[in-house]
Amino acid sequence: METKVNLNRFLSCVMAAAVLAAAGAQASGMGQVCAKLAKEKGPAAFLVDQKGELVNGPVSFGRYAAPPDRVSDYEIAATPYRLLLIPRKIVASSVECNMCVQLKKVAASCRNATTYEIGIGLSFSKPGGIRPFKQEANFNLQFDDPDDVYPPAVKLNFTPKITGELYDPASKK
Secondary structure, three states, X not given: OHHHHXXXXXXXXXXXXXXXXXXXXXXXXXXXXXXXXXXXXXXXXXXXXXXXXXXXXXXXXXXXXXXXXXXXXXXXXXXXXXXXXXXXXXXXEOOOOOEEEEEEEEOOOOOOOEEEEEEEEEOOOOOOOOOOOEEEEEOOOEEEOOOOXXXXXXXXXXXXXXXXXXXXXXXXX
């Protein structure tokens, strides 16, 4: 019985060490990103991937099932990207269109930075709505500083472009 208890404790310690190592690796990557953000002068935006590494873009939504007869006001395709915006007081927003970036504020990844999950809003019913094929578009973000009447000039440290492919799931391709 004691051997079984010791084995369970050992396996619990191994699992805890593995979880901490994985979290530490991501924290280490984000630590480097946060250090870079801390050195930045003035308002700036950075793009990070799911590994917590800085990327230059584009924001890809991969392949997204979209039958040609789909009529939907708006859907949001998830992406593995996050937007980091400094200083924290600056607020980012986007507009709804046929294919636009959608931002959702999440817990901060770095001190003095606001973090947003990035999704791609897709409209299939608006005039000129998108249909299945490879997509590419530029996107615009709007920024606001609650302490100023004028919007801040935010330096984008990535290419503001969306890519991905809408495909017909019924197609044999």
